[in-house]
Amino acid sequence: MRTAIADEYGKINLNALLLYNNGVKERNEPLIEALRQFFLLRDSSGFDPVDAIIDWLDYGDMDAQEPDGAENDYYTRLENPYPCKNGPMDTIEELLLIKGITPEIYFGNANQDQLPLSEYLTVHGDWRGRVNVNTAHEDVIAAIIAGHTGNLDVMIAEQIYDEARQAPFEEVGQLRNYIPLPAVEPGPPTRQRRQPPGLLQQQPGVQQELTPREEQRLRQSEALSEMFRVNSNCFRIYGDGMMDEAMVRVEAYVFRHPYDEREIEESLSQLGAALEQEFYDVSRQMFRILDWKVVQ
DSSP, X not given: OEEEEEEGXXXXXXXXXXXXXXXXXXXOHHHHHHHHHHHHHHOTTOOOOHHHHHHHHSSOSSSOOOTTOOOHHHHTTSSSOOOOOOSOOSSGGGGGGSTTOOHHHHHOOGGGXXXXXXXXXXXXXXXXXXXXXXXXXXXXHHHHHHHHHSOOOHHHHHHHHHHHHHSOOSSGGGGGGTSOOOOOXXXXXXXXXXXXXXXXXXXXXOXXXXXXXXXXXXXXXXHHHHHXXXXXXXXEEEEXXXXXXXXXXXXXXXXXXXXXXXXXXHHHTTTOHHHHHHHHTSOOOSEEEEEEEEEO
């Protein structure tokens, strides 16, 4: 027998390509571009199934079809017809149902050391599409950087990957030394400096505005925080039982500390203390199983 654990936050979350804010669909353009760059790195022929993936995810069949996508009318006319999902993906294997994604594309080419798409893409990742830089493959790191900055540089991604193997990054701000971010245009300061706790408050009417350099570093840190994170909460745990030529795999996706205050802080910050209090009364679980299956 053998057992292994893989980090799902180190992959591109397909369900984060479309974000829903109060029921309004918003395209996560940086992540969409990152996914296009990923497929460009994986297949130099120009194969791009991103439009079809977006159409598979969106919540309606009446919206405008993506240029190279497919809606319900395409799938229902297949030899073995089935409806378009039009909703979040439950498993990564759903990719095999999407227009253009064949088993050869999904499982990769072993002769070229090409891993299956499930090693790079997920449906259980960070809800904003951020990727754990400490566990991501080089191609994923390169794609995420390109999606946000427009700069596809595999060498930078490889350097970050190697550094993470030596010593994991403790905060995303450390990536500022590797990722070229656009400079902030000079102009009047727009934010005030946050005073450390315990210091005397400044005199009324006296403003401590950020210097241009402080403003630039703050904006760059915010940009990096939209791209990466340095920790994870969702993992794929699988065990293989083997005897002679037979093998059975039990596979589960688990979420760690589903009521961790650090994870819900962002989503609750705009909802007020009353709603936030509701989460304190929920009994905590160490792990919550999101999905599991047996593969024979």
